[in-house]
Amino acid sequence: MESLHRDDEKRTLRRFLRRQRQALSEHEQRLAAQRLCHQLKALPEIRRAKRISLYLPVNGEIDPTPLIEWLRKRRVEVYLPVLRPFSANVLWFVAYQRDTPMVRNRFNIWEPDMRFSAQRQNRLPAWALDTLIVPLVGYDANANRMGMGGGFYDRSLAFMHRPGPSPNLIGVAHACQQVASLPVEPWDVPLTAVVSDQGYVRRTR
Template identity: 75%
Template sequence: MSLTSPNDKPALRRELKRRRRALSAEQQRQAALALCQRLKQLPEIRRAKRISLYLPVNSEIDPTPLIPWLRKRRVAIYLPVLRPFSANSLWFVAYDANTPMIHNRFGIAEPCPRFAVQRRHRLPAWALDTLIVPLVGFDRQANRMGMGGGFYDRSLSFMRHPGPAPALIGVAHACQQVASLPVEPWDIPLTAVASDTGVVRPIKTG
């Protein structure tokens, strides 16, 4: 199978999701701890005061062991929320132990609508310092394959233009890395990808 042909993306996405599902609960737990140790070393995490992360589903690597460390550093934490009445885009809503939660249509836990719609609980994506984003696959150039819905690409489309913008840190299990991925014109580049075994960054040219 050619990993560089866009026609292979559905099959590749299925294979990479199969790889992470094959990990045992203990392998998942150890991977999450190793990932969070790596995240703590990244300058984009260490200097951030406003961070968005996600609550994992379907064997995604778990970034939530990072939360106590972030709380000690008085970092404000936000979660992505499906934006109501909008095509595949996200809000970023404040999150703590008292945030009322529901499960959205994909079975992902998120702050409930009556909480999320209040502007005082939301932050525009450009005002975040760092986003920790899930992915299905990544390559050695830190290219990202997502779930295919385009939620992050649409929500971060402003990053194609000059102005304030967050660092984007993709996270995944090491088994989700491939040699190369096709890059689409609408893809928003990542700052780096962190896994349980290492960190990759795009190689700058020119």
Template identity: 70%
Template sequence: MNDTADCSTLGDKTALRRELRRRRRTLSPSQQKQAAITLCQRLKQLPEIQRSKRISLYLPVNGEIDPTPLLPWLRQRKVSIYLPVLRPFSANCLWFVAYRESTPMVKNRFGIAEPCSRFAADRRNRLPAWALDTLIVPLVGFDQQANRMGMGGGFYDRSLAFMRYQGPAPTLIGVAHACQQVATLPVEPWDIPLGMVVSDTMVIRPTKTG
């Protein structure tokens, strides 16, 4: 169900985040599983995914839609897979670290599994964000123009700030449950725009203007 709620009807952004996170947590395990399967079927059909050789995705928590059913398909295609890792000694920034079946994992301060610090600190296991082909990123909410609402920490916006300027850059694909769509979201100056949003029911690309 796509609700038409926005910040004006749900109060401020904190209240909107709380409501959208509640929506996705109300989905049953079977609904979550089916949504993940359908999402990954849609992702496989995207040219941006089919031609990617270096992809970052995430491990879901707190009801986030699960992109990991894509992993066997990516590995079969010899795609290099990366995960976002909290960068040490840096305010709310991310490293992108190789994720293999043998990668040693730990939980970070948010309870999210990520490659352990010793593995991540080895530069041979990392890739700069600009060298990735595609980033699949989680959303708290999205709207009809593919605007994204994240958790509020600014991790992706800070880590991808280079995309405001010309140069190599990955395609950003936001993914979410359909129930996380709202009519409109506020756009802040520091927001890094998405190339598209993919849910279990649709693909939304921003309308080009000018």
């Protein structure tokens, strides 16, 4: 019963936080994206990265894509997440260029079109990346992340629960998505930091 109650609380909080970000105007979204990218450029994990993934925003998610041109000027390889076929809720990461053929996935999100052999040849597992910039619905001061509930990143990054080298995980969000605290589940993959349009928080434990 306690678990069911907590699940209900999480669903309610997700709905509230999604409404918060969806209520932002187009101008507020553009301004937030510019400020976010200014914050990201100063982060050592971003400045050191050679292979980095980010995402194309939907449903009011903060937009990290203004960072792409800056990354390319620094000769950083940019990747996007792609739903892995025949594997439930797991992601591949595929190289993204200006001319990359794109297609909408089952969630209506644009991703590189894996029907092209060049795309299949340019895919990597998460462990091969330096840094992942990941979306979230909510976060707290200890960089705990609330995702959409599908578990895509948690499953794709489950290897990080084992000893060995791991990529940096940078959550990004609007500042209005920060909450006092979030429950942590055993399967949650810890973030390195969360960056918003107004600053950042780092994991302290």
